[in-house]
Amino acid sequence: MQNTGTLIAEPLMSGVISYETPQVADDYCRWDDAGSWLLGYPFIPVALGLDDMPGAHLVDLGCGPGELTRWIAGRHPVRTTAVDASAAMLELARAQHPHPAVDYRLSVGDAMPFLADASADAAMASFLFTCIDDRLLMQRLVDEVARVLRPGGRFTILMPNPDQAHDAAFEGFHRGEPGVRYRSGDTMPIRVRREDGSWAAVTNTYWPRETFHEVLGAAGFGGFTELTPLLADAPGVADPALIASRPWTAERERPPFMLLTAVR
Ligand SMILES: C[S@@+](CC[C@H](N)C(=O)[O-])C[C@H]1O[C@@H](n2cnc3c(N)ncnc32)[C@H](O)[C@@H]1O
Numbered sequence: 001m002q003n004t005g006t007l008i009a010e011p012l013m014s015g016v017i018s019y020e021t022p023q024v025a026d027d028y029c030r031w032d033d034a035g036s037w038l039l040g041y042p043f044i045p046v047a048l049g050l051d052d053m054p055g056a057h058l059v060d061l062g063c064g065p066g067e068l069t070r071w072i073a074g075r076h077p078v079r080t081t082a083v084d085a086s087a088a089m090l091e092l093a094r095a096q097h098p099h100p101a102v103d104y105r106l107s108v109g110d111a112m113p114f115l116a117d118a119s120a121d122a123a124m125a126s127f128l129f130t131c132i133d134d135r136l137l138m139q140r141l142v143d144e145v146a147r148v149l150r151p152g153g154r155f156t157i158l159m160p161n162p163d164q165a166h167d168a169a170f171e172g173f174h175r176g177e178p179g180v181r182y183r184s185g186d187t188m189p190i191r192v193r194r195e196d197g198s199w200a201a202v203t204n205t206y207w208p209r210e211t212f213h214e215v216l217g218a219a220g221f222g223g224f225t226e227l228t229p230l231l232a233d234a235p236g237v238a239d240p241a242l243i244a245s246r247p248w249t250a251e252r253e254r255p256p257f258m259l260l261t262a263v264r
Pocket residue numbers: 018019020061062063064065066068083084085086089107110125126127128131132141
């Protein structure tokens with residue numbers, strides 16, 4: 001098992017993590033997200049095919065502090081509407097990751113009334129649904145993405161790999177407890193390492209791929225494709241300095257993340 005060290009995990013909050021307070025939003029920015037930058041985030045533009053979509057309108061639902069949103073805007077010829085339900089997260093995003101091609105917006109009742117039907121060419125949600133503990137809310141959010149996305153538009157969801165959910169250790173995070181098999185909608189304990197080496201304990205919701213397929217299918221999506229990148233897939237996609245910076249032991253053999261892409 002990787003990443004043991006001293007696991008002193010301070011519970012950040014009780015219940016499924018909510019990012020609505022400035023304390024939790026600030027803490028999120030201190031998590032060691034090197035693994036996400038290696039095998040998660042940079043694969044989103046690949047899955048969406050953004051390099052072939054000059055001038056496209058991208059919706060980033062659950063954009064959080066905007067680091068990923070700005071990174072994509074700086075490398076791909078898109079304009080982005082970045083949406084979050086947390087005013088605290090959006091305050092961080094506007095202050096720390098502004099970009100002329102990014103419009104940060106607060107969602108309204110879990111909807112995006114400021115976006116017209118079929119007005120977006122592509123959509124993404126990165127680590128959003130693990131902090132949604134209600135399947136009906138998940139369905140409403142996916143229905144809203146379907147409303148704003150044009151027919152043929154792609155929607156990529158980046159998530160922890162649902163197949164790595166039982167006492168799974170990766171660089172910077174650990175998911176689930178030994179011997180526990182999680183079912184759709186179960187709460188799951190997660191430990192995440194901060195950049196200072198301390199650990200935070202948070203609670204996520206476990207959603208298997210079947211639930212994503214059902215929810216996306218009910219919203220009119222189809223044509224599902226999956227990416228489950230391993231270290232060997234990182235060259236040419238992730239930052240070479242990041243690839244070289246750590247041993248990435250688990251990531252050589254087990255994919256920590258899954259990118260599920262569906263077509264409207
Ligand atoms: C784990 S963070 C991910 C942030 C960013 N996408 C990333 O990958 O770093 C999840 C984000 O989803 C947001 N969120 C939670 N529920 C939401 C909802 N119903 N609508 C929009 N955003 C939501 C949270 O406020 C938080 O900023």
